[in-house]
Amino acid sequence: GENVEQHPSTLSVQEGDSAxxxxxxxxxxxxxxxxxxxxxxxxxQLIIDIRSNVGEKKDQRIAxxxxxxxKHFSLHITETQPEDSAVYFCAAASGNTPLVxxxxxxxxxxx
Amino acid sequence: xxxxTQTPKFQVLKTGQSxxxxxxxxxxxxxxxxxxxxxxxxxxxxxxxxxxxTTDKGEVPNxxxxxxxxxxxxxLRLESAAPSQTSVYFCASSANWNTEAFFGQGTRLTVV
Numbered sequence: 001g002e003n004v005e006q007h008p009s010t011l012s013v014q015e016g017d018s019a020x021x022x023x024x025x026x027x028x029x030x031x032x033x034x035x036x037x038x039x040x041x042x043x044x045q046l047i048i049d050i051r052s053n054v055g056e057k058k059d060q061r062i063a064x065x066x067x068x069x070x071k072h073f074s075l076h077i078t079e080t081q082p083e084d085s086a087v088y089f090c091a092a093a094s095g096n097t098p099l100v101x102x103x104x105x106x107x108x109x110x111x
Numbered sequence: 112x113x114x115x116t117q118t119p120k121f122q123v124l125k126t127g128q129s130x131x132x133x134x135x136x137x138x139x140x141x142x143x144x145x146x147x148x149x150x151x152x153x154x155x156x157x158x159x160x161x162x163x164x165t166t167d168k169g170e171v172p173n174x175x176x177x178x179x180x181x182x183x184x185x186x187l188r189l190e191s192a193a194p195s196q197t198s199v200y201f202c203a204s205s206a207n208w209n210t211e212a213f214f215g216q217g218t219r220l221t222v223v
Contacts, residue, residue, distance in 0.1 A: 032208075098144055098159045
């Protein structure tokens, strides 16, 4: 089955700096790669996703890149703000298999 | 439009007791899931359902059973709770496997 590895497990950045979180996946059939943000005590919520026919996608300060050959994808957050502090999860799925999540990255943005 | 609703929010069980976690979605989604979340372990898939009447085991199914009662509802049952099942449980649903999953608010379960 699919296996998703996520790094780093914790990340601290100064406010205004960029943050990058990286994930690798094992199943070459995976074609959907979402990123979820989970604030303390809340449910995970989708912030951005990318499909296998696209190399990069941006939404304001957030971007995701995908390298299908290397089987890795990354989340980039620019101009970080204190409200970006949360746990971020990457995940992968195909048309035949459900979402498998990485172990999460705890991002702390220091004001 | 409530999205995904799960009950209860909190529960304390004694070892050996049984309980059922309820989940319902009102988005007409085909796929439903149960995940457990433990510190440092991310979201691990317990069971999932592609459609009404079908269920499959995920990564950590031991000690659990599920029922996809109809398209809206997907319940998770612990027959004989163990301390290792202390966790936060999330139900989720999506239109298909490779579309956005929407999560319920979670159930914090403690087994003593």
